[in-house]
Amino acid sequence: MEDKNTPVCQFNYEQFLSHALQNKVDFSDVIRELFTTNQDPDFYTGAMHSLSISYSDTDNIVRLIKVAQRHGIYNLDVILPYALEERQIQIIQDECQCRVENKVDYQDKLIVTLYDKTQA
Template identity: 30%
Template sequence: MSGDRMDKQRICAVFDYTTFLGTSSSKKWTFSEALKSFTPVFGMVWNEAVKDSKTPEERLWENALKRLSSNHSDESNLIDLVKLAKREGIEEIKLVMPYALDEQQIEHIQAGCDVHIKVGKQDEFIITL
């Protein structure tokens, strides 16, 4: 196999921003989230134990619920989402939006986090990190 090279599998995620907006506005704290916020050491140990059992896409969703806000602009949230995805090793995000992003929004997001955004079908965007 000297001439062959093994291609590693790309880590991709699908993120439905419409679902995120609905979920984030009605989010209630779980017992473990409350415990982690009041006892930081427990939170660190818990996060490491749970991190290994979840996919990068699941961790992205959870982190997005903690970090993004429906009070922020969509561009700001999407820039933060891309930064979270990079930390999880995600290389591509299929972003489903409730509406199409205009060219200026796309350029702002691309410039804000050094990514490439390709317009997909309807209100879907492929973000390559």
């Protein structure tokens, strides 16, 4: 369950894949477009340098979560073009030591809750 007092950063992975595959716009513009929060510009830069269409979905999401962790983001929603399999979610949780909930509404979404390692 996310902390209601902590802002949620939302990343649209579906749009990332679509824009990156079309290769019609500058990659840094794509990354800025996909975040719906007022995060530190270093966060955008970290994500921009970490994600690639040559990586698997699982690897990209692990990379995105690790960037979020480095920037003190504790609640991250990742909009997906399709649901991830349970084994992918388990890999993400194990790699990032976070809680991941796969939510399917009108759109597939991962709700990621990161733990503050300074509080552990």
